[in-house]
Amino acid sequence: xxxxxxxxxxxxxxxxxxxxxxxxxxxxxxxxxxxxxxxxxxxxxxxxxxxxxxxxxxxxxxxxxxxxxxxxxxxxxxxxxxxxxxxxxxxxxxxxxxxxxxxxxxxxx
Amino acid sequence: xxxxxxxxxxxxxxxxxxxxxxxxxxxxxxxxxxxxxxxxxxxxxxxxxxxxxxxxxxxxxxxxxxxxxxxxxxxxxxxxxxxxxxxxxxxxxxxxxxxxxxxxxxxxxxxxxxxxxxxxxxxxxxxxxxxxxxxxxxxxxxxxxxxxxxxxxxxxxxxxxxxxxxxxxxxxxxxxxxxxxxxxxxxxxxxxxxxxxxxxxxxxxxxxxxxxxxxxxxxxxxxxxxxxxxxxxxxxxxxxxxxxxxxxxxxxxxxxxxxxxxxxxxxxxxxxxxx
Numbered sequence: 144x145x146x147x148x149x150x151x152x153x154x155x156x157x158x159x160x161x162x163x164x165x166x167x168x169x170x171x172x173x174x175x176x177x178x179x180x181x182x183x184x185x186x187x188x189x190x191x192x193x194x195x196x197x198x199x200x201x202x203x204x205x206x207x208x209x210x211x212x213x214x215x216x217x218x219x220x221x222x223x224x225x226x227x228x229x230x231x232x233x234x235x236x237x238x239x240x241x242x243x244x245x246x247x248x249x250x251x252x
Numbered sequence: 253x254x255x256x257x258x259x260x261x262x263x264x265x266x267x268x269x270x271x272x273x274x275x276x277x278x279x280x281x282x283x284x285x286x287x288x289x290x291x292x293x294x295x296x297x298x299x300x301x302x303x304x305x306x307x308x309x310x311x312x313x314x315x316x317x318x319x320x321x322x323x324x325x326x327x328x329x330x331x332x333x334x335x336x337x338x339x340x341x342x343x344x345x346x347x348x349x350x351x352x353x354x355x356x357x358x359x360x361x362x363x364x365x366x367x368x369x370x371x372x373x374x375x376x377x378x379x380x381x382x383x384x385x386x387x388x389x390x391x392x393x394x395x396x397x398x399x400x401x402x403x404x405x406x407x408x409x410x411x412x413x414x415x416x417x418x419x420x421x422x423x424x425x426x427x428x429x430x431x432x433x434x435x436x437x438x439x440x441x442x443x444x445x446x447x448x449x450x451x452x453x454x455x456x457x458x459x460x461x462x463x464x465x466x467x468x469x470x471x472x473x474x475x476x477x478x479x480x481x482x483x484x485x486x487x488x489x490x491x492x493x494x495x496x497x498x499x500x501x502x503x504x505x506x507x508x509x510x511x512x513x514x515x516x517x518x519x520x521x522x523x524x525x526x527x
Contacts, residue, residue: 182513191307
């Protein structure tokens, strides 16, 4: 198994941080891609972030009221080795809806 | 998740001029066979901010609901007409009626769960939904009103002060005006002058919930830290007095801005409308 960490994505112009409102998943839970992960609030609005990845949640960062900077770790998933690399998973049929993309920071190993 | 959807600037005119409203109809992958849901966003927001980014659209589609979103004039991807009339609440309600009809909504028929229309509004969208429900009782099945006002915060908006501020930076004395304008200016996509036209039009038709009261079942929702939570019972009393069934939901720890993403709000609405 491999771990993939996702940072808080860029949420739009000039926003450098967001406050966690509520986590919708917890460690140990298996989540699907695009499943709602967490509600966060910025100075402009509240948004729900969908999961960029299917996998088992290993760690989540920040509880309700905590601020997280854009680029800092938000969540870590455990995925089978063969899905962590370039080979990747078969893309789902539907196009991702959001403009906001989480990008992977792969562990160096 | 999202299935087929179509987006367009609505062009079926009611009053002779094109309101340039941006309408999208979102089809669920597995249709629950229930009536469509119309979503009405708040002042200075948009369908994208209020309903998509907040997770509402996904949640409703997953519940098998067909969803109609409309950006209010001067907001989101709708146009910003120059004539004041395009922004008046009565004109917006007339355009909404045409839009939902064009999207396939049909008057309620006994025993047909696909007939009629459910409406979810937030803030200014709740005001429009309240009035729409009160005037379209043959069509509207149930209402969910988030962050609902009993009086109109926009009616006291100091337009002259706002225009002075925009012209030369003269500070705005009225706190509510300054706050609303600040909120409106936070989003680069907002057309400030169109938003001021909307305020001006609203001032000519201020909100009076007692004037026309919806009779259909209503769910009122507000964050615990939103002042509107305290005045919700007044709206509930109006609805109950008119003979409607009214439920209230207060979201712990939430305010007017962050109530919108609340799971409890979404689940409450979906189950209230799922009949």
